[in-house]
Amino acid sequence: MRSRDSFKLPRSIRLATITLIGILCVSVAWGQDWPQWRGPQRDGHVLGISPPASWPQSWKLAWQLEVGEGHSSPVVAGDTVYILSREGEEEVVRAVALADGKVLWCQKYPAPYEVNPAAHAHGKGPKSTPVVYQDKLVTLGISGILSCWSTSRGEQQWQHTFQNRFRETSPDFGTATSPIVLDGDKVLAFVGGPDSGAFAAWELATGKTVWEWTGDTPAYSSPILARLAGKSQIVIQSRRFTSGVDPKSGQVLWQIPFTTQYDVNIVTPVVWKDLLILSGFRRGTSAYRIVTEGDKFVPQLAWQNKEVSMYMNSPVLVGGRLVGFAQEQRGQFFAMDPDSGKIFWRSEPRQGENAALLVLGEFVLALTTGSELVVFNPSADTFQPLARWKVANTPTWAHPVWSSRGLVVKDARHLSLWVPALASAE
Secondary structure (H helix, E strand, O other): OOOHHHHOOOHHHHHHHHHHHHHHHHHOOOOOOEOOOOOOOOOOEOOOOOOOOOOOOOEEEEEEEEOOEOOOOOEEEOOEEEEEEEEOOEEEEEEEEOOOOOEEEEEEEEOOOOOOHHHHHHOOOOOOOOEEEOOEEEEEOOOOOEEEEEOOOOOEEEEEOOOOOOOOOOOOOOOOOOOEEEOOOEEEEEEEOOOOEEEEEEEOOOOOEEEEEOOOOEOOOOOEEEEEOOEEEEEEEEOOEEEEEOOOOOOEEEEEEOOOHHHOOOOOOEEEOOEEEEEOOOOOEEEEEEEEEOOEEEEEEEEEEOOOOOOOOOOEEEOOEEEEEEOHHHOEEEEEOOOOOOEEEEOOOOOOOOEEEEEEOOEEEEEEOOOEEEEEOOOOOOOOEEEEEEOOOOOOOOOOEEOOOOEEEEOOOEEEEEEEOOOOOO
16 A cells, blocks of 8 residues: 555645645735725725735736836726826826736826926826726826826816916925815815915815815825714814814814924824824824814824834834834834834834835735835834835835735836746746
8 A cells, every 4th residue: 555655746746736825825815996095994904805824935027017107106996907197298097907907098188397306306297196986086196186087988077277276286395195085975185285275075076166175285195084082074184284174064173283394294194092193204203182172172192202203104003003114214114002102113224215004914014115015013022024025126105006916016107016926846
């Protein structure tokens, strides 16, 4: 009688089989739609899936498409990727098949823009991430052009340029705030320039103005929907304030004076329990609790940590920890207690200019400006990368997308899909 060992497959076949099984486990565990800035909930979390049993050793390029410049992040709905970028003096909106990179439709419109010399290295490309809702796609260009498109064929539904409304239609370093869709029938965005602007709501179907608030001018942070002090509200950062806004009327409920050097409020706020966590250029990180006093909403400082400041990236919450990328030490990952502001750990310095953070299960995936995707478990005692992959040959400022087909990456001029590479058999 043969022993069980005599029935073993050759090692090369076993290795290939194990690798294939691992890749299949990864492929069925990709994410759901990623329809807007920082994902379904605007918090960086990939929903509805578990991380792979093991991280692939390497990735291969499935397809790549030249789309033009810009830091605008791709969004994904179903089998389609939508991307906003710039070619010459036009902004370009594309719908791209996720499976093979085929352009399904492409629309262009004139968008002349002079970049601030201080932001020359970032180029003239758009920075705001589109939002897709059912059959509508809303984009906001670097000069403040707000547009709505049909997702099926790309027909323009409506467009606002605001040239007759504001003397300047974008902030000093270009529009970066990303629009948000509420209740399925309104889109909210911050428009205008450094001396006049409006945070406003428009009918998604028609572009008609529903309400607007003109108490400050736009910064670069993106609004979120939150429930604080028992009330649903939009939290926004403008040039001089962090504010809570009634989503139905546009009424300001409360404000926190919040300014940064060079007027660069960029970080998207996050909510932890009843705390609102904020950060900004050389401002440290702080948390506020919104309470009610009679019929008024009052912000109260809960804690402040001056050791770590976030500049152009937004933090994520995972496993009871706040994870971010500090501007100190020329780029440094950190994990913090969101209840107290106590720092658990900080990584080695010089990790990059910026990092876009995603949460997958208990793990954080960080795409640095050096085009390296880093995976780590923030619950560890120290910063311990579990995997590092190179996913572009040029800087990556846009957020990646963990999609149904693989990892979608926008680099300086290209949109790419990366998939796990099969290990070579012996």
